[in-house]
Amino acid sequence: MSLSKLKSANELAQIRAELDAQGRRMVLTNGCFDILHAGHVRYLQQARSLGDALVVVLNGDESVRTLKGQGRPINSQDDRAEVLSALGCIDYVTICPEVRITNVLLAVKPQIYVKGGDYTPESLNQEEREVLHEVHAEIKIVPLVPGRSTTALITKMGG
Numbered sequence: 732m733s734l735s736k737l738k739s740a741n742e743l744a745q746i747r748a749e750l751d752a753q754g755r756r757m758v759l760t761n762g763c764f765d766i767l768h769a770g771h772v773r774y775l776q777q778a779r780s781l782g783d784a785l786v787v788v789l790n791g792d793e794s795v796r797t798l799k800g801q802g803r804p805i806n807s808q809d810d811r812a813e814v815l816s817a818l819g820c821i822d823y824v825t826i827c828p829e830v831r832i833t834n835v836l837l838a839v840k841p842q843i844y845v846k847g848g849d850y851t852p853e854s855l856n857q858e859e860r861e862v863l864h865e866v867h868a869e870i871k872i873v874p875l876v877p878g879r880s881t882t883a884l885i886t887k888m889g890g
Contacts, residue, residue, distance in 0.1 A: 736816040738823045740838040743786055746823065747839050750784055759841035759868075761788035761832050763795045765804045767814050770875065777873045778845040779820040787821050788835050791828040798830060833862050840866040848875040 747757045760778045764771055779785040789812055795804040808826050815824050827835050844863050852870045
């Protein structure tokens with residue numbers, strides 16, 4: 732198991748500064764990524780195409796339970812981090828134990844923040860949106876892949 736892409740928020744802040752000095756842009760997104768599917772992969776590839784390095788902030792196990800309910804996550808945060816780290820479009824992964832990634836955003840200060848089409852800039856968590864504004868991050872919404880979701884997969888499996 733190689734988790735060389737797994738970084739702390741402080742390490743990512745340093746990487747962000749190095750990228751900035753080179754005139755390159757860091758893209759950051761976040762999510763549970765519980766059962767990775769084609770919709771996730773396409774979303775992550777689109778996010779990566781918006782800048783020079785892609786950081787995925789992975790919701791930790793407790794935050795996934797809070798967000799998604801009992802029985803979730805299906806896969807542990809360590810397994811999810813390993814799977815994400817194996818994708819070529821992802822440069823770095825960090826695990827966030829909190830439900831909101833506000834502290835990570837404040838530390839890393841990405842130039843671009845990406846969410847899927849089930850969000851609008853207005854529907855983002857207000858605290859996170861305020862931090863994104865404070866750190867001057869550009870918010871980008873990329874379209875969802877119709878019919879591709881972890882919840883749909885779990886339902887299909889009879890869960």
